[in-house]
Amino acid sequence: MASPGTRPAGVMRDGVHVFPVRVYYEDTDAAGVVYYANYLKYAERARTDLLRILGIEQSRLAEAESLVFVVSRCAADFRRPAHLDDELEVRTRIAGVGRASLEADQAVWRDAVELVRMQVRIACVRRGGSERAARIPEGIRASIESLRCVN
């Protein structure tokens, strides 16, 4: 009954969120590999789906509470390239949750090979002119925190 997309796009495995990504032409560049900025897109898709598994839809959060999660810092090691048609996995582990931000360790794998490793800091901000840091709502904080204990 459900449309093909309603199944969750990723799964939790031992406290790690595992999210599949397929490489399409749009992701690659003339060097024949995935363009470096596109790994950040993959990582964001994975984080979005991780929140969705917790029942958090960012579009609703933005509308209902004017809260947006934004990346405030990101460090990425690009170790090996991915190519057209590759099946990748983004593996995400919540490394820390603060009052107004959280830390995630993310990595992109192809089979047993780690291609890219990222550390990402996500801040919760209140939309509008100022975009000031905002407290993560307690329910959401608790949900995210709970992921760290799974294993």
Next chain:
Amino acid sequence: MASPGTRPAGVMRDGVHVFPVRVYYEDTDAAGVVYYANYLKYAERARTDLLRILGIEQSRLAEAESLVFVVSRCAADFRRPAHLDDELEVRTRIAGVGRASLEADQAVWRDAVELVRMQVRIACVRRGGSERAARIPEGIRASIESLRCVN
């Protein structure tokens, strides 16, 4: 055993290829909707997966035979906008197969609402300086043609 990504991303239903797409931040723009060029990305993902269902991997086709499918014409009607977190479906029907090109009717739906309708002409070209039209290999042509009879 299989990684989450190995399952086919789309399915055939009555001669129509149905491919799920989720809208992420990367797809949207400051008007709050999916940026118009990104529907062409969705459409390409769907066509790629349709070929994959037939056993055709474009990366292998390019390497083994220097053949690439390229869009030579595309007409799109943007009827209604899609938004962040929407679950969409790209529905693709092969409308015609020639010696060196094929025609596809594609549409992007959200539940029972058609958002975008596209007609796409895809040419088979031989890679290299010239990029001249090339005959579609007979096996591939037959596979694609077979989709038209399903219903």
Next chain:
Amino acid sequence: MASPGTRPAGVMRDGVHVFPVRVYYEDTDAAGVVYYANYLKYAERARTDLLRILGIEQSRLAEAESLVFVVSRCAADFRRPAHLDDELEVRTRIAGVGRASLEADQAVWRDAVELVRMQVRIACVRRGGSERAARIPEGIRASIESLRCVN
């Protein structure tokens, strides 16, 4: 005094808006050419700059009047590929202006070679849930209309 970017990015020549575009890695794909959807980005940049020459900033239009120009139809012929480092020109001619929409003929050239030809229909819509067609403000309509008489 002015930062390097303040000079207009394009110019009017005999009623045609000419907008330069450089091809970067981000624009290309593993087939070694500009990815087809990216020509729509180039076209939008050119239309945005054409409006800017007329004194119309879309961000201000959206904030002040909740009006957004959106592409409602687009047909593109992809004749020849562009490659990394190419210098291209987007040439835009206003083909018609209606009460709530306008038509533009756009083409992407590399030197004397036409690579892509596009016909685009742009609708004026009022932002918000409904996104209904809206009348183009008379001042803007007159400005755009004036471009058609230049030559």
Next chain:
Amino acid sequence: MASPGTRPAGVMRDGVHVFPVRVYYEDTDAAGVVYYANYLKYAERARTDLLRILGIEQSRLAEAESLVFVVSRCAADFRRPAHLDDELEVRTRIAGVGRASLEADQAVWRDAVELVRMQVRIACVRRGGSERAARIPEGIRASIESLRCVN
């Protein structure tokens, strides 16, 4: 005589490469700001133009010598958001040049406000299956090194 695009897109100022970027709809997302991965595109455009000022065209380097510059590491601080229609500057300083890699400090500014700060490590690799580190050709190395002494 020259087409609008042939003028260099950026300039050197006191050892810093200054590259203008305009924000278009394609760059923004539904939060109303520039999507975080797109700053990496801006940074790459700037690095490409910096090399171009030195007479280095990456497409020719890839064809003639099978050498590609790839980002091997990147750290970015996203301090303040950019918005639609903003005029930005990417400021790039070569921080170090090694045998097979170089380091660049890059920052995105809007007027007197620093929005994003990035440290980027670029490796020179030989294209092909292996993608192994390769020595930067001596002429190129010397050219890049010369930028560090300007001020």
